[in-house]
Amino acid sequence: MAISESFQKMPLAGKVCCWLAGLQALTTLGLEISILVLVLKYIDVFSSWSSDKGVAIYFLLLVMGSLFGLFLMVGGVLNGDTIQIIGFCVFNLFAMSLGIFRYFQMQEWLNDNVVQGHPVFELVRSEMLASIGVLAGMTVVYGVLAYFLFNAFGWEIYKRVGADLKIRRMYVNYRMLVFLLKMDFFVFLGFAVSYIILILKSSDPEFAITVAFVPVTLFVLVLAFWGLRRESAATMWAFVFLLCGSTAYFVFKCARMYDPKQEAKYLTQRPMMTYYTVVSLAVITATLHQAVTCLANFGYGLKERIEITRGKRSDMEQIQDYYVNAAGDRRMNLDG
Known part of the structure; x- marks a missing residue:
């Protein structure tokens, strides 16, 4: 409805x-x-x-x-x-x-x-x-x-x-990170499926690890979204650490494609897999940058402002975002 x-x-x-x-x-x-x-x-x-x-x-x-x-x-x-x-x-x-x-x-x-x-x-x-x-x-x-x-x-x-430019910039960074978290899941899922079907065999040691990569990635991204909404610095720092690990993983996979010892396994699929890996690295890098930016914005009022718009704070909690003029009317406080 x-x-x-x-x-x-x-x-x-x-x-x-x-x-x-x-x-x-x-x-x-x-x-x-x-x-x-x-x-x-x-x-x-x-x-x-x-x-x-x-x-x-x-x-x-x-x-x-x-x-x-x-x-x-x-x-x-x-x-x-x-x-x-x-x-x-x-x-x-x-x-x-x-x-x-x-x-x-x-x-x-x-x-x-x-x-x-x-x-x-x-x-x-x-x-x-x-x-x-x-x-x-x-x-x-x-x-x-x-x-x-x-x-x-x-x-x-x-x-x-509101009109506070600082809050608006923080909100744009917040929304960009939310979008990138969605993109992360798509590129991780696409890479995992491609790698499993094109490169690996069920007998390869990497097969089970790559299959488990998908649900673990989903859990980590949901946890990151929760940490962003709650402004949990510990959760976000853990996410940043895992993103650094993911960057190392994709760099390793890209280098492995051009290893002469592995050439036969990757040769026919190398152009597409290289392109997809580079795109994945670009998305991860952008996510890493936005995660650190949002971390720096924690504690400056964005969480409270978003909670007000969603009706999760009481009227008494909203008083600090308003002032009372000479006529006794409550007005939005535009000072940042």
Whole structure:
């Protein structure tokens, strides 16, 4: 009920964004299923630990990306979160880049598979180009709509945190970290799934560790969100320490791909895995920076201001955020 009321009250640009995000997700899902079905018709992708499995991995990443993007856009619009809406536009560019990588790698993988005198790649070329085109075109549209939403939601941010510029900067940092925590889970999940299917075998010692990596990552990110909301310095410092460990892990994996002793294992998947690892490192680095920034903002009133907007503090606790003028009227205190 609350969601339907929020949808009715949102600006026209927000409604258009939600409908377009849903349409994009359905279109991408249809194209990706079509590509996978056409390839599976002629190639047994799962017959061996070969480069052909990259077809399935790209399918999984782009399908997960379309659903995750829909979650980002709808959540951003419903919450009036311009940071998440802009982040969705950046994420769309990332999904488009995956589509471009997929196009050139599948051209290399599938050109040797010929059916009735035509390479299998030719059967799926138009669908792959259409997928890239949809993501590119929609990103431009979202960029324009994001401008209108930024202006429309500016007043919402003002109502939440007031006119104090210092509090507003802290709130922007807070929202950026919340968005990056969501991105962290997507890139960690995508890397783990890709590594398990493309590189590892069930007999490898790393297999169980990488599988356990997914739920542990989810727990750590939820704990980080809790620590951010509660302004728990100990929890956030533990999260920063774990992020440093994750950075070392991804750097190690990237270096291992170019180790001559491991070359045979990684050679066919190295371009895509390298790109995904670099993107993951960029997201982790941004998260690390924002986590330290938010840590430095603890204790300066942001937590109390957010609790007021959510109705979690009593009227007596809110008195410090107001002053009484000569006429006896209570007014918002704008001094920072």
